Amino acid sequence: AQSxxxxxxxxxxxxxxxxxxxxxxxYGATPYxxxxxxxxxxxxQLLLKYFxxxxxxxxxxxxxxxxxxxQSSFNLRKPSVHWSDAAEYFCAVxxxxxxxxxxxxxxxxxxxx
Amino acid sequence: xxxxxxxxxxxxxxxxxDKSIKCEQNLGHDTxxxxxxxxxxxxxxxxSYNNKELIINETVPNRFSPKSPDKAHLNxxxxxxxxxxxxxxxxxxxQDVGGLNEKLFFGSGTQLSVx
Numbered sequence: 001a002q003s004x005x006x007x008x009x010x011x012x013x014x015x016x017x018x019x020x021x022x023x024x025x026x027y028g029a030t031p032y033x034x035x036x037x038x039x040x041x042x043x044x045q046l047l048l049k050y051f052x053x054x055x056x057x058x059x060x061x062x063x064x065x066x067x068x069x070x071q072s073s074f075n076l077r078k079p080s081v082h083w084s085d086a087a088e089y090f091c092a093v094x095x096x097x098x099x100x101x102x103x104x105x106x107x108x109x110x111x112x113x
Numbered sequence: 114x115x116x117x118x119x120x121x122x123x124x125x126x127x128x129x130x131d132k133s134i135k136c137e138q139n140l141g142h143d144t145x146x147x148x149x150x151x152x153x154x155x156x157x158x159x160x161s162y163n164n165k166e167l168i169i170n171e172t173v174p175n176r177f178s179p180k181s182p183d184k185a186h187l188n189x190x191x192x193x194x195x196x197x198x199x200x201x202x203x204x205x206x207x208q209d210v211g212g213l214n215e216k217l218f219f220g221s222g223t224q225l226s227v228x
Binding site for chain 1: 117153154155156157158161168169171203205210211212213214216217218219220221222
C-alpha cells in the first residue's frame with residue numbers, strides 16, 4: 001500500500017534560519033508529489049508539486065522541494081523562514097490511476113523570534 | 114468569495130445523534146471530497162464524487178453517507194455518532210479526479226466533538 005512518512009512531528013527554528021522538512025514515500029511507480037500547508041483554523045493550501053522534469057521545484061512563499069528517486073524522498077526547504085511560516089506542513093503522494101492523494105502525518109513548524 | 118465553504122465550523126453533539134455537514138464550492142470543479150483529520154493530524158480521504166457520482170468510498174462505516182445533489186455540493190450525513198467520530202472534517206474540490214494534475218482546494222474544516 002502507498003504510504004507517506006514525515007519523520008518529524010514538530011520542528012522549531014529561529015526566524016531567519018534555514019528549514020528542511022523531510023518526506024519519504026513508499027511505492028514503486030513514478031509518484032506525483034505535493035507539499036500542502038495548513039495555517040491554524042484553515043484548510044490546506046498547495047505549496048508546490050512535482051511529477052516530472054526538473055527534480056528541484058519552486059513553490060509559493062519562497063519554498064522549494066527536491067525529488068530524489070534513489071531515496072524515495074521529497075524534502076521541503078526554505079533558505080530563511082519568516083514568523084508567518086509557522087503552520088502545519090503536509091507531504092502527499094499520488095499515483096496515476098489511484099484517483100486520490102495519500103497524506104503524511106504532518107510536521108508542525110514553530111518559529112522562534 | 115470563499116471558494117470551498119463548509120458549515121458548520123464547529124459541531125458539538127451527543128453520542129447516538131445524527132448530524133450533517135454541508136459543503137459548497139463555487140469554483141466550477143467536477144470533483145469534491147471529504148477528508149477526515151484525526152487528533153494526531155492524520156488526514157485521510159473518506160469519499161470523492163465526480164459530477165455527482167461516487168468515485169471513492171474509503172472503507173468508511175456506513176453510518177457515514179455522502180450526498181451530492183449537484184456537482185457544486187457535497188454534504189456528509191453521519192448517523193448514530195460515536196466518540197471515535199470526533200475529528201476535523203475537511204471538504205475539498207478539484208477540477209480533475211484525485212487532485213493529481215490539478216490542486217485540491219480545501220474548506221476551512223468542521224470540528225466535530227462527540228460527547
